[in-house]
Amino acid sequence: NPTPLIFAYDHQQDPVHGSMGEAEALADIPQALLRGDTLHWPNPSELEVVRHYTRLSQRNFSIDTHFYPLGSCTMKYNPRIAHEGAMLAGFARLHPQTPAPAMQGLLGILWELQEWLAAVTGMAAVSLTPAAGAQGELAGVAMIRAYHHTRGDHQRKRMLIPTAAHGTNPASARMAGFTVVEIPNGPDGDLDLAALDAALGPDTAGIMLTNPSTLGVFERQIVQIAERVHGAGGLLYYDGANLNAILGRVRPGDMGFDVMHLNLHKTLATPHGGGGPGAGAVAVRERLLPFLPQPRVARDGQDRYRWLDAGDLPASIGRLSAHAGNIGVLLRAHAYLRRLGREGVERVSRYAALNANYLLKRLQAAGFQAAFPERRASHEFILSVADLQRENGIRALDVAKRLLDYGIHAPTVYFPQLVPECLLIEPTETESKATLDRFVEVMQRIRQEALETPRLLREAPHHLPVGRLDEALAARRLDVADRG
Amino acid sequence: NPTPLIFAYDHQQDPVHGSMGEAEALADIPQALLRGDTLHWPNPSELEVVRHYTRLSQRNFSIDTHFYPLGSCTMKYNPRIAHEGAMLAGFARLHPQTPAPAMQGLLGILWELQEWLAAVTGMAAVSLTPAAGAQGELAGVAMIRAYHHTRGDHQRKRMLIPTAAHGTNPASARMAGFTVVEIPNGPDGDLDLAALDAALGPDTAGIMLTNPSTLGVFERQIVQIAERVHGAGGLLYYDGANLNAILGRVRPGDMGFDVMHLNLHKTLATPHGGGGPGAGAVAVRERLLPFLPQPRVARDGQDRYRWLDAGDLPASIGRLSAHAGNIGVLLRAHAYLRRLGREGVERVSRYAALNANYLLKRLQAAGFQAAFPERRASHEFILSVADLQRENGIRALDVAKRLLDYGIHAPTVYFPQLVPECLLIEPTETESKATLDRFVEVMQRIRQEALETPRLLREAPHHLPVGRLDEALAARRLDVADRG
Amino acid sequence: MPYIPHGPDEVAQMQAAIGIADLDALFDEVPAQLGSHDLLLPLGLGEMALRREMEERAAANIPLRCFAGGGAYAHHIPAIVWEIAGRGELYTAYTPYQAEASQGTLQILYEYQSFLTRLTETEVANASLYDGASALAEACLMALRLRGEGKAILVPENLLPAWRQVLDSILGWQEIPLLGVPYDRQTGRMRLPEGDSDSAALIIPQINAFGGLEAVDTLTDWAHARRMLAIAVVNPLALAILKAPGAWGRQGADLVVGEGQALGIPLSAGGPFFGFLTCRKAHVRQMPGRLVARTVDAQEREGFCLTLQAREQHIRRGKATSNICTNQGLMVTAATVHMAALGGDGLRRAAVTCHAQARRLRDLLADVPGTRFPFPGPFFHEFVLRLPRSARAVRDALLERGILAGICLADWGMGEAGDLLVCVTELASDEDLLDYRDALLVTLKDLPA
Amino acid sequence: MPYIPHGPDEVAQMQAAIGIADLDALFDEVPAQLGSHDLLLPLGLGEMALRREMEERAAANIPLRCFAGGGAYAHHIPAIVWEIAGRGELYTAYTPYQAEASQGTLQILYEYQSFLTRLTETEVANASLYDGASALAEACLMALRLRGEGKAILVPENLLPAWRQVLDSILGWQEIPLLGVPYDRQTGRMRLPEGDSDSAALIIPQINAFGGLEAVDTLTDWAHARRMLAIAVVNPLALAILKAPGAWGRQGADLVVGEGQALGIPLSAGGPFFGFLTCRKAHVRQMPGRLVARTVDAQEREGFCLTLQAREQHIRRGKATSNICTNQGLMVTAATVHMAALGGDGLRRAAVTCHAQARRLRDLLADVPGTRFPFPGPFFHEFVLRLPRSARAVRDALLERGILAGICLADWGMGEAGDLLVCVTELASDEDLLDYRDALLVTLKDLPA
Structure with missing residues (x-):
């Protein structure tokens, strides 16, 4: 008995449109701009909505119900207190265009989070605005691009990436205008240094690594890799997807990385929500600081906070989304760090x-x-x-x-x-x-x-609401929307 | 695979008791009054607690997941907005001994609810304090007792109750010191008037009825019944369990009832919570008003509210619980009535x-x-x-x-x-x-x-987490607590 | 039409199936004279307007740092507690009469019963009563069933007065004699009754109305020596550090009751809370309220169901052990999650912190000129402070500073005009304690003597 | 140890199984010089202290009645929306890669896609992008893949400036030319570009940055006549009453993007929101982001799974349609519940009320001396008010009265110093509107000219 779609719940009510009140209310809008009655939409009762989605929710595996050892995804417990805090009206009802003096509570939190992320990564500064890891990567490689361009190194167009890297790495590099050079790993899981050496050159923009690598082992040659890449004039990007492995113990900054992102929805226990939202804060060494994406938060004097935007950050790579990023996720990450503190993080x-x-x-x-x-x-x-x-x-x-x-x-x-x-x-x-x-x-x-x-x-699974689904048929039929 | 008990989750931590800090903190309490280390208690992680109870919750049928046509229980939708409102810190964190000037927001709501319940029942006044329907019944019959005693009618010790009545009716009557006389129903479901006449007499305290009756039909002779019972000097108690059948249409006060309770967790859509809490407000005609249980809320002048307690209510049957009843439930009932309004209630x-x-x-x-x-x-x-x-x-x-x-x-x-x-x-x-x-x-x-x-x-059920359970064995073994 | 799904077409089809022309016809058996009246209710509000109104009215209750207790305590409740208790599957289920479709609620109740018996060191706990005070009334009725109706109950005069009022009501309707047991004016603690009354039970409140601890071993043994039952009234959080009533005296208390609010239930101006009642297995058939047992199905799979329902009103009707039906199930669910969330260590830490912070405030207040503590002796987290001014005036003055300073004993008709019952829980930070002290210093200076 | 369950005994057993003497040994492959540093974090807080701190900091954000819009709108969100979206099963699940264990999330996404295609009258909607602005950047990249790289995008100058900045960043890194389309200074509306540029697409914002409605049919046909794609930027709530982009002009817009926040997402100071992107089926293979399809299992039972994953980075890596991986899943869940909870009638009613209340405020403000409305013409729920004083000064003065009066166009580098962009939604009651008017009257009187 499959759960019907929400569109099955339609109690045709007495007509709303065409009603006198509505016609009058919309009289000032030219008819050509109006919709008419082409909206095919259900009218379920509130109980039907609650029952439908409550039952659907029960068809999910989740951290709160199941062990979820999904590699590279850091499916750890998402503390509920962080959700409660982030949903407080004082945060949830803040309009993004609220002048800073009226949102000091929030800005103070964001400023602290910037500081704390700098501390755990060993970096100089942080921008919280990327909406997810991949957007953090894009911002990070865009900063590498900006750095080289500022120095007139326009020829540095090649980004080195291990073959085993997350798919987002090459995709992000390409979105920032780079071409990708793949570097193989050796049989012990560490990077093939000879291949690295062969790839390095005056066109090298940098290298994107995660450490521990996607092979589940710590890259032991990281110090040498950093020396060689830096020696060739490239920069090192750290993919924070695996930061949970070294949190509070080894700092990417100490390993020689110049720029990185953190997946707050992995390492800092904000929930993944069935696909997001995440938050992909970027952290940089001093030399990349001018390029950080906007906005950021500054503290002026004692406990007065304000936004830094285009005017304050002339060399910034710019804006990644219309507002300041996934604030609600950042609040949860802040709560997690505040709860754990130094000892807990270690x-x-x-x-x-x-x-x-x-x-x-x-x-x-x-x-x-x-x-x-x-x-x-x-x-x-x-x-x-x-x-x-x-x-x-x-x-x-x-x-x-x-x-x-x-x-x-x-x-x-x-x-x-x-x-x-x-x-x-x-x-x-x-x-x-x-x-x-x-x-x-x-x-x-x-x-x-x-x-x-x-x-x-x-033939597994046998005990779930559906058996193994026909993905080939799905792609062929491409039934991606119920048209009613 | 049965879900283990919560007691299975015990990560023995470094000892808390016996610790220096604790010994010092408790040093002023004589050893003979202290517990020592006899508390056998689990120490689950937060994730274990969340996962355990989330999974347990999924083993329930509920309004939010299933059609629940449980007769006499009025399992209707419980609006979520009422839950949200009742859990607001401004309500949830109020200490019951907060002086009235600091809780005017709450008292205003309670006063309105009293008024509105009087309106929908056709009664003169209401006390909200009973914690559930059965406590409302007890308060109601205690008021009947108080009424007769005040008039010197100490001999009115017999309470008439239809054979088909809810079990709480005779149980409540007995707890208020009455003896119970059962009155049969006729084959058409209405009360046997001849049997009623035979039972009425100078020892009649009153009759407890619900209308529609527990037989699912409206008692058509209610006006005659009221005349006869009143004629014999008895009072009529209305069991509000079935009020949903006539809400906004027929008022118990108009049918001749003198006193009644409402099950707010049925008629007014507050949730049943797997067994409670309910709220069993009582409503009375003018002549029983002095006996209403305390506390109640009064309005002094324009929008200033205060509690009425023993000092204000010298003839009250007294107090039913330590505070003012199930306020959180009352808030939800108020929200429901406020949302529906006159038209919605009808x-x-x-x-x-x-x-x-x-x-x-x-x-x-x-x-x-x-x-x-x-x-x-x-x-x-x-x-x-x-x-x-x-x-x-x-x-x-x-x-x-x-x-x-x-x-x-x-x-x-x-x-x-x-x-x-x-x-x-x-x-x-x-x-x-x-x-x-x-x-x-x-x-x-x-x-x-x-x-x-x-x-x-x-042999049903076949598709639930357990099959039909052996209730006889349960009563014989009486395994009612896990002793560890 | 809020919450009613029917569209006009559906209504028409349903009317046709029934054979009626309009909905009024459904009420054709109702005598005509009953159906007409004006319903004096305001018009309905949309959810948006309702939310705004509730928030405004919640905001009209002044937020206060809470130093009041008297049977209702401000404690930290972990975020997960109401997150779980509010889940639809638990929040909107009925009493678990259909066991197979209610294993969630039933297992939670079984775990609750297990927690409570472990906490009190008794054998059986029911699945809740309305609140502590009404649970005490039920315990007294149970004691009378066990020891013979017509006997009296010994009620200490340092029991919380609201609880005494509930006994007066509920036991009064059955004309059960309540005999007062006085307390020592020097210590606030119970004195042993004089003479041998023919009573069914002695009530022993650990903690008493003044926050003080009683000599529970002596009192329990005294009752047992006279063939009375000992009814313990306890604070469940305090039991993390105080001797379990099952271990009082030589045989342990017989019936144990209390207010469960301290276990994860919001104050909510006094309710919904829940009362608990535990006893020996030998007495279970006289126990009121629901009881859950572990059993098996035909395939020997473990499961849970209600048991001994023959004690209850829906089976036994007028002969039931009580009229109780709906209890405080959801509160018990929350309490169970709360007890699990704190764990043994957390529960004990909360109790120790309550005591330590209460001592700290008491020490701070000892330096305030003119104050004293009329009742020496051990306490848990609540104590009487005797002020050199009217306690009511001081309390009202501190309200202005955002502090609910305590409960005036005079409001209860007890103690002296200057007596304030002060409670401190783990919610109070060191800064809160200093603020209290400072606010009191200023207030006493400003108030006329 | 918050959230880590291990007791000392368990740790010892695990160490023994691994064959290590202490936990540091687990890091023996890390070069020695990397392991030591001081972690400059504060000490941890208990949950109780954390809650108190979060509440204090939330309270340090001043509550305001909101008349600001500019791409983020204060709407009523039914209580059930976040009650459901917050359920652990949805809140704590990962991306539904294992379809059979994720039918809840997958069906919700499929329903979301269906809602969005119905709303926009297009054929395919992806399962979300980060926000409206970044979705527009993705749509531009998609248009370039469809129409040939190296071409330009026509960007109207009355697009929200933050959105333009996002295009400047994301498209700028790939050195994609953005050509401005000016707007008419008298109406605030787009002018048709002059000459025939060799561009891939024209962006058409319905609603524009001044709150005005564009002549979408004409603009769409203009683009199509030049073999450009028409990229519609829409407010999804407004689409309950405005013409669906799939019906613009003779062929309909090709790509439709927008900010989804108005569909049940709290303002949260700007995020998390979600961006949507819909298109024709013919273009689906160039679409970025996840897509859910309905299919069957071996027993022909209906189910849902991710589809066309070969477009995505985890398969196609550097050749993917986008680098996006994590999207805004939970926001989409909330939006789906929100759209269902409002229903068709409720959605339309909300949109009509927004418009009606905005008109009402505009009419009220017309009577305020010295104000005027620089841009005549139709609008949805947002309009520019030209004040006879600095808009910033007025806005700051109204903050003191608990009103966020709007957005100063000068903050965006647009318009004149007196221009305030005012937004009114269904949350504003008639009384709120009068309060706004009165506050403005008083403020204008008090402020120096």
């Missing part, structure tokens, strides 16, 4: 690493193959089920779908693409040992099923 | 009756037996499946459990007790025709199943 990476390494060890003991068995896991790690595929055609996707049947969200699959049949597993620090132990137990059972009753996996 | 009973009568007609057409086929349904009606029981042993309980499998909450079963194998069905006004039509369709299918595959019903 614990994050320790326990994230503890959970990942524990899980890796136990899954290896259960017979699963690690992609980099000789390496320490960061906050996440990669398994490959290529052995199962060889043996009886079980793919990573089948394992993923079968996990859903056991009430566990699947890890990331088929990323990074260079490890065949891989599962990228990130438990995060907010999951308990008991949850990890249960995951191991389920994975063991699935491994056994893969060997004994592989069809159970290939 | 519509409630019309559409409640429309839904009930429509459903009755359609279910009769589907082959179900109405208990009172010749009568108009009120806001609810009774079916009997005695025919199915005779034919192949299917009981009302089996139909009820099978409905759960179809995602519909069961109607009330086996009440009123005088109709064999009965289902008491109350759709309420907030359900749509489409929902009612689906209910009919499901009931038809169940009827067919009862005839063709009765085992399907006898």
Whole structure:
């Protein structure tokens, strides 16, 4: 029994349009600009709306209901107090054009968050405006572009990016006008330094890295990489997607990065909301400071805050969205940092690493193959089920779908693409040992099923509202809107 | 996979008690009064708490997720705006001992609610303090007692109550010191007037009625009943449980009742919360006004409000709870009335009756037996499946459990007790025709199943987290607390 | 039409199915003379206007830093508590009569019962009563059922007066004698009653109306020595550090009641709160209120259901243990989440902090000229401050400074005119305590003696 | 340790399983010189202290009756909207990559797409972009992919200036030429560009930065006649009464973008909001952002999944249609519930009320001496008021009276010093309008000319 669409709830009421009052109210607008009655729209009762969406919500896996070890996504607990605080009328009802003297409470928070993010990244300054990680990346590489252009280095058009990087890296570089040069990783997961050297040159704009890398290991040569890229006149961009692995322990600034973004909706526990919103604050070293996107917040004297915009920031790369970014997300991130404080922040990476390494060890003991068995896991790690595929055609996707049947969200699959049949597993620090132990137990059972009753996996999931969906048909039919 | 108990989540932390700080802080309390370390209590993480209770919540049927035609319970939509308003800090953080000048906002609302409830009941005055319907009944019959005692009528110790009445009626009468005399109903559902006449006498304190009665029909002789009971020196108590049937249309005061309660958590759409809290405001005619329970709210001059308590109300039957009753529920009821207004309130009973009568007609057409086929349904009606029981042993309980499998909450079963194998069905006004039509369709299918595959019903439910539970075992084992 | 979904076409179809021409026909069995009146209600408001009005009226209640207690306490409630309790599946469910469709509510109630029995060290807890005071009345009725009707109840005079008033009402209608147990004017604590009354039970409030702690072991043993039941009245948060009533004296208290508000329930001007009642298993059949038990289905899967319903009014009617039906379910849900959210460590830390901050304020106030503490002896988080001025005048003056300074005992008809009952919880920061002291200093200087 | 569950025993067991002696060993691959620094963060706060601090800081933002618009609008949001959007199952889910475990989010997105295509009368809507302005930048890039890179975009000078700045940034990095289309100084409305430029698209803002309505049919046909795409920029609430962009001119606009905030999203000082983008099916493969499609499983049960992912960065990497990954999912959820909660009638009523109240205020202000309206012509809910004093001075003076009077065009570098852009929504009651007028009268009298 599928849930009907909301459009099924339509109690035709007595007509609103065409009514005298409405016609009179709209009389001053030329008929040619008006809509007429072409809006095909339901009129559900409030109870129908509540019931419909409450029931739909129950068809989701989520952090609040399920273990969600989705690699590279840092699905940690999203504290409710942060939501409560951000929804206070004093924040939620603020118009963005409110003059600064009437929004000092908010500006003080944003200023502190800028300072704190600078502190945890080891950078000189921060702009909070990017709406998500990818927009932070775009802003970051745009700053690299602006830096080179300001110095007359217009020829620096090539951005180096590891093959294993997040897809947003090359996409962002291209949106900022760069061409992308891929650099391979070595068999131990670290970057191929020789390939790097070969790629470096006077056209090098910089390199985009995340560390720990998307391979779930810490790039041990980072200091040398920084030296070489800087030596060639390039800058280093840090993709903050994996910052949870080193939060409070290693600062990108200390590793030699010049510019970076943070995914506040990962590292700083703001919710992912079924796809967003995120917030992708960018942090830079001193030399990139003039280029930070606007607006930012400044403190004048004791506890008076104001916006910095185009007038104050003449070299800024500009504005990324109409207002100041995802303020509501920033409020949640601020609340999280305020709650954890110094000591709490330092614990994050320790326990994230503890959970990942524990899980890796136990899954290896259960017979699963690690992609980099000789390496320490960061906050996440990669398994490959290529052995199962060889043996009886079980793919990573089948394992993923079968996990859903056991009430566990699947890890990331088929990323990074260079490890065949891989599962990228990130438990995060907010999951308990008991949850990890249960995951191991389920994975063991699935491994056994893969060997004994592989069809159970290939046809999974069995216990969800729908079975495996036909994605090819979806793309072919392209039924992307109900037209009524 | 049953959900474990919360006690399973225990991460033993570094000891709190016995710690220096704690010992020092408690040093002024004699050891003999202290607990030591005998508290066996879990220490779950916040995520574990959220996940545990979020998942548990999904194991409930509720208005927000299911059609819930539970007779006599008026499971209508509970507007969310009322919840939002009642939880505002300006209400939620008010200490009950706040002096009245600092809580005028609240007192104004309570005063208005008193006025409005008097208006919809046709009574002279209202006290909002009873915490639920049953406490309202107790207060009501205690006022009848006080009235007779004040007049020296100490012999009026017998309370007349229809056999079909809610169980709270006799229980409340007894708690107020009365003995109960049961009065039967006639075959058409109306009260047996001859039996009433026979029971009336100088020891009659009064009669407790609900109208429409628990049989789902309007007591047509109510004016005569009132005359006879009043003639015998008794008073009439109106059980407000069924007020939704006549809200805004017929007032209990006009029917001759002297005192009544309202179930705000039914008629006025405050939520039932899995068992409560309710609010059971009592309303009285002028002659019972002095006896109303305290506190109440008075308006002095223009828009200045104050509490009335023992000093102001010397004849009051007294106090029912430590404070002023379930204020948070009263706020929600006030919001509901404010939202509906006069016109909206008048519509409630019309559409409640429309839904009930429509459903009755359609279910009769589907082959179900109405208990009172010749009568108009009120806001609810009774079916009997005695025919199915005779034919192949299917009981009302089996139909009820099978409905759960179809995602519909069961109607009330086996009440009123005088109709064999009965289902008491109350759709309420907030359900749509489409929902009612689906209910009919499901009931038809169940009827067919009862005839063709009765085992399907006898072993139902099949699709819920647990099957039919062994209640006898529960009472025998009496495992009512996990002792760890 | 707020909340009514019917469109005109649907109404027409439904009327046709019933065979009526208009909705008024649905009321054709109602005697004609009953149907007409003017409904004196204002016109309805849209949700937008309603929200604005509620916010304005909420804002018309002055925000105060709260130092009042007297049975209702300002505590921190974690954000998750009402987030969960407000979820539609819990907020809008009925009493769990259909067990299989109510496992969420039922398991929560079972966990609640488990928490409460562990906290009180007793064997059975019901699924809530209206509030602490009415729960005490129910406990007294239960004691009479156990010990013989017609006996009296011994009620200490340092019980919260509103609670005594509730006993006067509810027990009074059944003409049950209540015998007062006086308190020592020097300490505020109960004196042992003189003589051997033929009473069913002794009520022992730990904490008493003055915030003081009673010698509960002695009192419990005294009652038991006279074949009375000991009814403990306790603050559930305080039990994180105070001796559990199940361990009072040689046998433990028999019935334990209390106000549950301190466990995650907003003050809301006095309600909805919830009352709890716990006892030994031997007494369970005389217990009022709902009870949840763990059991199994036909496949031996564990589940929960209501049990011993034969005690209740919907089965036993006039012979039930109480008339209670609707209880305070949602409050119990919130309390359960609250107890879990705090955890054992958090609960204990909250209680210790209450006590420590109360001591700190008491120490600060000891330096205010002219004040004194009439009742020495141990306390939890509430104490009587005797002021050299009318407590009412001082309280009203402090209101102007945004402080609800406490409860005037004179408002309760107790103590002296200068007596203020002051409560301090973990919500009060050190700065709040200093502000209180300073505000009091200024006020006493300004107020005429 | 907030939010980390591990007890010491568990840590010890886990360390043993890994074979490490302490947690620092987990970082033994990190070069030694990187690990040490002082973390300059304050100490953590308990939840209680955090709540208090957030409330204090929220209260430090002055509550104002809002008459400012400029792309962010104060509307009524039904209570159910954020009640549902805040439910953990929606609030804490990730992007629905695992379709079978995300049918809730996916169906909501599909419904959202359906709502938006119906509202705009187009065929495809993506599942959101960051905000209206960045959505417009994406639409321009999409137009260039469709019409040939290297071409220019025609940008009207009466587009909201912040939006123009976003185009300058995002399109500027790719060195895409933006050609200005001037507006008529007498009406504030777009003039048809002169000459035939070789441009990819014309942007048509309906509503323009002055609140005015454009001759959208003419503009659309003009663009199409020159083989340009017409990019409509619309206010989704206004579309309840204004002509849908899919019906503009003879062929309809090709790409439609807008800021979705008016559909149930709190102002929150400017975000998170969401941008929408809709187009014809023929153009879908050049569309950026996620897309949800309806499909079936092996048993022909209907379900929903992400589709055409090959357009996206996680598959196509550097060749994707955009770098966007995380979008504004939760905002779209709220908007979907909002659109459902209002229903067709409610949406239309809200839009009509906005317009009616804006007209009412305009009529009231017409009587204020010295004011005038520089731009005649139709408007939706926003208009320019020309004051005989500095608009900034007037705005600041009205702040003192609890009114945010509008946006000073001078702050945008537009118009004259006295120009104030005033917006009125359904939130403004008649009394609010009178208060505005009265406050303005008093202020103009007090302010030096």
